Amino acid sequence: MRLCAALACVVVALSGVALAVDTTPPLPTPVLQQRYYELTHELRCMQCQSEALADSSVGLAADLRVQVRELLLAGDSDDQIRDHMVARYGEFILFRPRMIWRNAWLWGAPTLLMLVGALVGWRVVRARARLVDIEEAGSTGESLEP
Amino acid sequence: MNRFLLPLAGFALLLAVLVVGLKRAPEKSILPSPLIGKPVPQFTLPNLFDNTQPVSSSSLKGHWSLVNVWGTWCVECRAEHEVLLQIKQEARVPIIGIDWKDQNEDALTWLEQLGNPYERVGTDRDGRVAIDWGVYGAPESFLINPAGTVVYKHIGAMTSQVWQSEFLPRVAAGPGA
Numbered sequence: 585m586r587l588c589a590a591l592a593c594v595v596v597a598l599s600g601v602a603l604a605v606d607t608t609p610p611l612p613t614p615v616l617q618q619r620y621y622e623l624t625h626e627l628r629c630m631q632c633q634s635e636a637l638a639d640s641s642v643g644l645a646a647d648l649r650v651q652v653r654e655l656l657l658a659g660d661s662d663d664q665i666r667d668h669m670v671a672r673y674g675e676f677i678l679f680r681p682r683m684i685w686r687n688a689w690l691w692g693a694p695t696l697l698m699l700v701g702a703l704v705g706w707r708v709v710r711a712r713a714r715l716v717d718i719e720e721a722g723s724t725g726e727s728l729e730p
Numbered sequence: 731m732n733r734f735l736l737p738l739a740g741f742a743l744l745l746a747v748l749v750v751g752l753k754r755a756p757e758k759s760i761l762p763s764p765l766i767g768k769p770v771p772q773f774t775l776p777n778l779f780d781n782t783q784p785v786s787s788s789s790l791k792g793h794w795s796l797v798n799v800w801g802t803w804c805v806e807c808r809a810e811h812e813v814l815l816q817i818k819q820e821a822r823v824p825i826i827g828i829d830w831k832d833q834n835e836d837a838l839t840w841l842e843q844l845g846n847p848y849e850r851v852g853t854d855r856d857g858r859v860a861i862d863w864g865v866y867g868a869p870e871s872f873l874i875n876p877a878g879t880v881v882y883k884h885i886g887a888m889t890s891q892v893w894q895s896e897f898l899p900r901v902a903a904g905p906g907a
Contacts, residue, residue, distance in 0.1 A: 630866035643831060644866060647857040672864040674764045
């Protein structure tokens with residue numbers, strides 16, 4: 585029982601730590617706040633490259649969050665904000681690569697590989713099935729017993 | 731024999747892809763700047779030394795220049811400082827400093843103690859101009875041609891070797907480079 589209480593204390597203490605990254609006040613409307621949430625989660629922090637803007641505690645991420653916020657308040661669309669960031673930092677700032685021709689292989693390759701895999705699988709299964717047919721034909725046509 | 735040939739070829743192909751990927755990993759970790767080949771981002775910043783004369787992007791036209799983003803909090807900036815002083819002595823390409831997210835007093839003390847390689851220093855206190863330049867870690871150095879176009883970007887400390895192999899040849903090749 586005492587152990588449980590101690591563990592609960594630890595969990596509560598740790599959960600408090602994780603909350604404090606983005607301390608900016610919420611945007612005026614829930615819609616804007618939701619868009620802010622989504623954008624800061626799909627833009628990369630360039631300094632600590634596997635973190636999103638929203639989760640990063642470094643100064644540059646905070647500056648970029650401020651810009652996202654200002655652009656939202658200025659009435660920019662999500663795409664305009666993404667373009668704004670890409671123009672400065674390149675495609676890499678987007679966690680989700682855009683569907684443009686230059687990225688065609690990126691989006692197309694998995695589908696292509698799956699098709700190739702399915703084709704190979706189908707051919708293997710068909711070849712095996714034919715083997716069974718031949719074996720069955722052999723066993724009925726001729727007795728193997730001496 | 732034939733039934734092993736295809737998987738083997740597949741394996742060889744995979745191996746080739748992985749080897750090339752590994753070999754190119756170091757250069758891929760440096761992110762290319764979308765600014766290369768584009769006109770410099772417009773800016774006007776307060777001058778560190780002279781309140782009455784702002785430092786702006788229009789002063790980057792008509793001659794080659796090196797734009798160096800630095801800060802006194804940046805360890806690598808101290809490492810490259812000596813090289814910047816050498817570049818100043820060469821007197822071929824003037825260096826414009828952008829002092830990024832710093833304090834004026836700290837910056838002035840730094841330049842007093844280590845020497846000042848900059849022709850002018852703009853102070854970017856809220857980091858807005860640095861974002862327009864796509865800066866994500868100081869020091870970063872940009873080579874600007876006389877037309878005001880970004881020609882090359884180096885991320886990390888400037889070294890004599892980088893200056894001589896990447897920057898000077900581009901300056902020597904002329905404005906079209």
